[in-house]
Amino acid sequence: MNRFGLELTIVVVMLVVGLCVSDTAPLKAEDGAPVVVPTPVSLVHQPGTPACTLTEKSRIRVPFGDAGMFLQTHANVLRDELELLTGLRLDVVVSDDEPTSFDIVLAISSDAQTLDSMSSEHYTLTSGDRGIRIVGKSSVGVAHGTSTLLQLIDPKTCSLPSLSITDQPAAEYRALMVDVARTPHSIGVIKDAVRLCRLFKVRYLQLHLTDNQHFTFPFAPVTDHLQGNHCYTIEELNELVEYADARGVTIVPELDLPGHSGRLRESGYLSPNRNDADVAAPQNYAKIGKLIDAMINVFASSPYFHIGGDESGAGHRLVPFLAEVNKRVRARGKRLLVWEGFHGAPTDLIPATGDDHVVVLAWESSYNAPWDLLDSGYRIINASWKPTYLTGGYGGLIHPGSTGGKRFDLEDIYRWDKNTFMHWEPGRPVFEDRGPNDPNRDDGEWNAKWIGKDDQILGGQMLYWEQYECSVVHFLLPRVPILSERLWNPSSGHSFAEFQDRSGLVQERVLPVLQPIEILPEVEDPSHPVVSLYQPYEGEEIQVTLRNRSKVPGQIRYSNGGWSGRLNSPNFRPVPEPQHEYETALVGRGAFSVRAELVREDGTPVDGHSWKFFNNWPDRVEVSEFDIGRRTPRQVPDLAALPESKLLRRYRMPYLRGLTRNVAVRGQMTEADLVAPADGTHTLELRTQSGHATLFFDRNQNGSFEEDEVLVRDSPNDESGQKADVVLERGERYRVRIDHATGMPRPVLLLFLTGPDGKRAEISEYLELPK
Structure with a gap:
């Protein structure tokens, strides 16, 4: 029996005694079993058998012939990716000799020319004490196999678990x-x-x-x-x-x-x-x-x-x-x-x-x-x-x-x-x-x-x-x-929570291939309603650290950029190409941005830029979102009276706006204190589009809203300004509440304040979190 026949026999045995992933037996991330995304059609894991460990002597082997010529290009890609993950820079060799127990073998199967477009993405991957072998029924199939390899390799030990994968997509x-x-x-x-x-x-x-x-x-x-x-x-x-x-x-x-x-x-x-x-x-x-x-x-x-x-x-x-x-x-x-x-x-x-x-x-x-x-x-x-x-x-x-x-x-x-x-x-x-x-x-x-x-x-x-x-x-x-x-693999059988755990493990492992540089600090709340690329911070300044998350030594380069930082138009402009060599932590103030890349010791840049935008805006409004059904109601419901079961989430924002994601109808209750900028009569102007809103204003500052303190009810969805006059005392706090029944496709919510001097401004700069 030749070597490849023996491999087939081992696979069959593993199907019997190993741990098999299929449509009916999904592995969870917490099981400690190998995790791949998307989930393979079949993954057989042998947890008690020796793993394959890559060393400096490992090679990526491709065969002679036309297939080998194409695979050599892909092998060079894999070599660079593995270096980012492990620090090992493997030699790529064209050879039909017997591989060692720590080599990676890439090959295209002999029946590749007879396949339809979907099955041509088929691949197998075997890993164990005889090395790693990836066989695809096309060059694309081989590439799928090597992407699986990147997800499986442990960057600390440079090892892969002993396993066998047979895989192809459900949709072409x-x-x-x-x-x-x-x-x-x-x-x-x-x-x-x-x-x-x-x-x-x-x-x-x-x-x-x-x-x-x-x-x-x-x-x-x-x-x-x-x-x-x-x-x-x-x-x-x-x-x-x-x-x-x-x-x-x-x-x-x-x-x-x-x-x-x-x-x-x-x-x-x-x-x-x-x-x-x-x-x-x-x-x-x-x-x-x-x-x-x-x-x-x-x-x-x-x-x-x-x-x-x-x-x-x-x-x-x-x-x-x-x-x-x-x-x-x-x-x-x-x-x-x-x-x-x-x-x-x-x-x-x-x-x-x-x-x-x-x-x-x-x-x-x-x-x-x-x-x-x-x-x-x-x-x-x-x-x-x-x-x-x-x-x-x-x-x-x-x-x-x-x-x-x-x-x-x-x-x-x-x-x-x-x-x-x-x-x-x-x-x-x-x-x-x-x-x-x-x-x-x-x-x-x-x-x-x-x-x-x-x-x-x-x-x-x-x-x-x-x-x-x-x-x-x-x-x-x-x-x-x-x-x-x-x-x-739509039949993989994982719950959404299970899949997110699995995907998180894989993303953390392969991120050096995608973005070699990490910009710290990270957003504490990744679901921040403004935008997750935006990093809020408190105080006058913030220290920013750039970290090489890959195993490739080199110089980090960066550029600083600006963005509007304006409450009425927070426009995140592009950052120039990295120019400066990074030596120590950066100190930023106000609104600023950072873009970074990794450059090898020979001066060649590594693919992948990272960005982040910073500002020390204070939070000014409290927002509660409610489920009010699939369609925008003609009359805005009293959102404060809705049961807790209708509450979707609460958060704080640095400015007053409509929903930051216009993908569903929501009840948006916004609360803030208006700190009066001047004495005298002011005009509040409410604008909405693709939705309606009701504006409450606590004139008498007693902490509740009486009937005469409903200044605008059920505003129209055409952005025509709905105005109401209020008398304010400079420095005094007045509670503002807006119940917004959002709509599609543009749930605009804007509130302006015009003072006795005739100056009109978007109201956010005068708001503070409610006390």
């Missing part, structure tokens, strides 16, 4: 989209997103490359004629594609047309170019075809091309335009992806079946409900607005007027899967439970299994829109592992 399309067109994103941050996808086996990274703000793809007839446009170079994108391919991640390009085409039209490349309908005009087909060809040439490894197709004003020209694009894309051997942005499925010109079929990303459900797309035969990717839609808050991490964007609870993502469609906004077909065979007509959810069409759903995608680059890793790191778990 698992993707993350990052919007790099609204605000500039460096190539380095996109590489961060690539590594995040790699670490958690997310197969595709879609880049939203063009929009009204920036046209980032370097196409000279367009970009040479634009001012103030952020644009990558061909060399940068070619290197980025190679970087992703080497990690088992494929980048899918998106050219968003005919909507979101402001910069393209501005360039003068098209004629006519006045509006979306002009973009989609037949006389522009050839020019857009050349642009598509140029993008496909750069992103050649992607089997898909995304044309956008959403939020278009092209009218009757949209469908013929998409049909023409599909012909162009199919001629290049690619599959066309489109947002669910055309009306009236099925549409004959946009084929649902056959060799030229188009894949639809279902997100909003208003253009075509998912059940209509499925009944028409379309294959779809689930990108339902809830819970896969994520925004950073356009123009900053916090919306200056009201909210911080859409960031759904992590638990919402965990109860989602590729067949489950949700929505958060009244009026949408999914929210209104209009789907066929829905057993619960009041939960805003629908499942494709109810009509037996789940086999047409290829997978799912998370979307990150309108963010600054500093927030990409920070907001995606808690979410991408959940996305991956729900698409890779």
Whole structure:
């Protein structure tokens, strides 16, 4: 029996006597068993047998031949990653010789050419006293196996437990989209997103490359004629594609047309170019075809091309335009992806079946409900607005007027899967439970299994829109592992709490690969309602420490930056590239920011930047959030009278605003003391949108609110200012309370104060926590 036959025999024995993870026997983090995210289909652990320990003599071995040539590139990636985690820099060797007991062997199985797209991601990993062996049925399968290896290795002992894993995904399309067109994103941050996808086996990274703000793809007839446009170079994108391919991640390009085409039209490349309908005009087909060809040439490894197709004003020209694009894309051997942005499925010109079929990303459900797309035969990717839609808050991490964007609870993502469609906004077909065979007509959810069409759903995608680059890793790191778990192994059987424990262990272990530098102190409360990238502190100054969390020796570099620090517009601006060498702890005052990276001793930077924003704002308001149902009531309820069972959470804020996450209707009760800035008559002005509010003001300062102290009741949802006059004595404290029944999509809550001198200001600067 040859060596590999013996390995197979050992695996069979382990299945009998070992500890086996399957759909029916999930391991918990507290069991002390190996933890991998996403959960493998099968993990057999031998807790009593010798582990495999890497040493300085260990090597990463790849075979001779075509497979070996490709795997050598990936082996070099693995070598660098293992060095970050263990400090060991292993040699990569091309050899068919017998491996040692502490080597890592990478191989592609002999039947790789006969597999469909999903089973080609299959891999096996065995670890024990004969070393580590990873065999994939494709290069991507091998990459999945090595990401599992990174999660399993103990950085203190450089060892892996004795185990055997057999694994492959349940859904073939698992993707993350990052919007790099609204605000500039460096190539380095996109590489961060690539590594995040790699670490958690997310197969595709879609880049939203063009929009009204920036046209980032370097196409000279367009970009040479634009001012103030952020644009990558061909060399940068070619290197980025190679970087992703080497990690088992494929980048899918998106050219968003005919909507979101402001910069393209501005360039003068098209004629006519006045509006979306002009973009989609037949006389522009050839020019857009050349642009598509140029993008496909750069992103050649992607089997898909995304044309956008959403939020278009092209009218009757949209469908013929998409049909023409599909012909162009199919001629290049690619599959066309489109947002669910055309009306009236099925549409004959946009084929649902056959060799030229188009894949639809279902997100909003208003253009075509998912059940209509499925009944028409379309294959779809689930990108339902809830819970896969994520925004950073356009123009900053916090919306200056009201909210911080859409960031759904992590638990919402965990109860989602590729067949489950949700929505958060009244009026949408999914929210209104209009789907066929829905057993619960009041939960805003629908499942494709109810009509037996789940086999047409290829997978799912998370979307990150309108963010600054500093927030990409920070907001995606808690979410991408959940996305991956729900698409890779939705039957793993863990409770949400169990999964969070497991994911926390894995994230802590692999974080040096993602962000080598840690910026301390950490936010004490990671659920801080402002934004978790923001670190509040007390006093005049704070000491900031930068720590190398990796095992690679080198120099930490950093840059300081500023941000607005204004209560009425807390805009977290980008921090410049690191420039200064870090020697001692930094001392910061007021509003400031820090960006840091690790540089090897030879002067080459290690991938991965870290950010943090600081301010010593005092907390000024107390906020209580209540469950008041799925829909905004026409009359604001008395939130103080609601039972404790309706209370969702309490927290403090440095300013008075609407909800920082506009993802559900809530009752928001805000309480504070107004410290009068002057004597005389003042005017309070309350503004709300997508919701209503009632304003209470304790004129007589007796600690309660009488009927005549309700200054505004049930404010309108159009941001028209509702005004009331009050007489104040300078320095005196007056209790203010606002009961806010929030709504969608913009639960704005603003309160202004105009003094006797006519000066009008947002009220937060005059508020203090209630006594």
